[in-house]
Amino acid sequence: MKKEKVSSAVIRRLPRYYRHLTDLSLAGVVRISSNALGKSMNLTASQIRQDLSCFGEFGQQGYGYNVDSLRGQIAEILGMTHHHTAVILGVGNLGRALMENFPFHRSGFDLTAAFDVAPELIGKRISNVSIYQVSELERYLREHPTSVGVLTLPQSAAVQMSELLVAGGVKGIWNFTNSELHLENTNVIVENVHFADSLLTLSYLISEET
Amino acid sequence: MKKEKVSSAVIRRLPRYYRHLTDLSLAGVVRISSNALGKSMNLTASQIRQDLSCFGEFGQQGYGYNVDSLRGQIAEILGMTHHHTAVILGVGNLGRALMENFPFHRSGFDLTAAFDVAPELIGKRISNVSIYQVSELERYLREHPTSVGVLTLPQSAAVQMSELLVAGGVKGIWNFTNSELHLENTNVIVENVHFADSLLTLSYLISEET
């Protein structure tokens, strides 16, 4: 039975399911039970079955789940087949790291352009993606509807750029800056990657047990 | 009253408290009530008071919390005053991005060294941190006890390097690779930064509402 509103706890687990199923698939595993999957992911079988039941019925009694098929269904649920597009704002080290090393297409995204202010970068291509002047952003978004803007620029420019992205019609912002973006009165989704929060959590956990 | 075991939900909120309190402090705010803080962070006042009560009593009836003092206490709780040290493994784009742009010291960490395999990098310094051959890692850790190893290297090397780090006595691993590290029989903490999980969550959220 499909649920109305899926809880954020479940949503956050979906990419993990996808990742594990991909590994299993690559390892040649054809079928898996909720019990076995749970063991390898440190979840209970119950929880896995509950989670999946939010979206439909993907298993078969007495058999379990077909790895490739379940993986495909989760890809579908995650919107990986929607041909989302993304642009990067800020081609510093982090922006370049993502352009060169992060496989956007594996998450179903097409990285279509990058923007920066540094004149020496404009016109260059990294991993087959062109870098444009930030002043071109508005026009670009008008001409190329874009799903997601990736913010890998100095914190000082974050808010201003996020407004341009929202005005340009993006659906989501992948925010690597430290700013908390408050996009009131829009339904643009912000997903934050706060490195410092992550490191501080680690700091807590290693400090605790003495 | 201090709690025995603090839930992970609470722990994950601590860095956010710290971040917001830092912003408030920089903005010159001297005192704040749980109610006001809750409003600005999108939490209930109750939750904030509950969270803080896990660690002690930091407020004052009728007044609220002193911003700087609370910020300091949370820094203490997070272990930011423990003079933790970190080394980076892998000076590719991401490793370099962290070295050049991520302020480790602001999270209470001292980044003491970096390691790579590329001969042309060895001996160089980035942001005042020296790059050594990976073969030196074992000896380095013996001579310089280190709190955390940062994995910013190709996935293929992740497991092997994590074992060296564990053998070298680190307390935590900040893992930027896609591998799921299973460090059984150790009490080394792994904190994962899975870019793809984050982007896929965003993908789900922007795909949903149509």
Next chain:
DNA sequence: TAGATTGTTAATCGATTAACAATC
């Protein structure tokens, strides 16, 4: 068929919210 394993309903557990006496 018998054994395995699902999807789902019910029970439990934990986390968030509400309420309020204590007190600055």
Next chain:
DNA sequence: TAGATTGTTAATCGATTAACAATC
């Protein structure tokens, strides 16, 4: 003093776990 706001106890809500009939 009166008003504000805490820390904490109790109530509620939601998420995880357990149980089991259905069925491949």
